[in-house]
Amino acid sequence: MNETIHDRIGTLVQEYGDGKNTVFANKIGVSEGNIRGYIKGIMPKADVLEKIVKTLDVNAMWLLTGIGHMRVSNLDISAPVLISDNDRLATVLQQFDVFIQKKDMQIVQQAEEIGRLRERISHLEREKGKDVSDVQTSGIANVG
Known part of the structure; x- marks a missing residue:
């Protein structure tokens, strides 16, 4: 389900934006059109990824690769x-x-x-x- 970064951004929209691109975009400070594009396959720029990670406390490794947990708070460094x-x-x-x-x-x-x-x-x-x-x-x- 979260094979690509585009899928993972879609998951984040569901989780943090109640399934609405506009709500998610407002939370991280980008346009709704950008979010729509990222979900459809446009590669997000580094500054947008940084906003997602910092604003929402998302695990950068998960966002980039799909490895690990979505939320930083769910990370278990001893695992x-x-x-x-x-x-x-x-x-x-x-x-x-x-x-x-x-x-x-x-x-x-x-x-x-x-x-x-x-x-x-x-x-x-x-x-x-x-x-x-x-x-x-x-x-x-x-x-x-």
């Missing part, structure tokens, strides 16, 4: 994790690993670009310094 949950968790973590690797590559590219820009700025500052020293100045103001 053993089931093998099937570990398998599902490993799959989710592998997906995050690919995402993290892509972000790492972007960070490296951005760091290289920052280095090039710093070099360019330094070069321009040196050129500007030369240009300024080449300008001849007069001690008499030319007032017209």
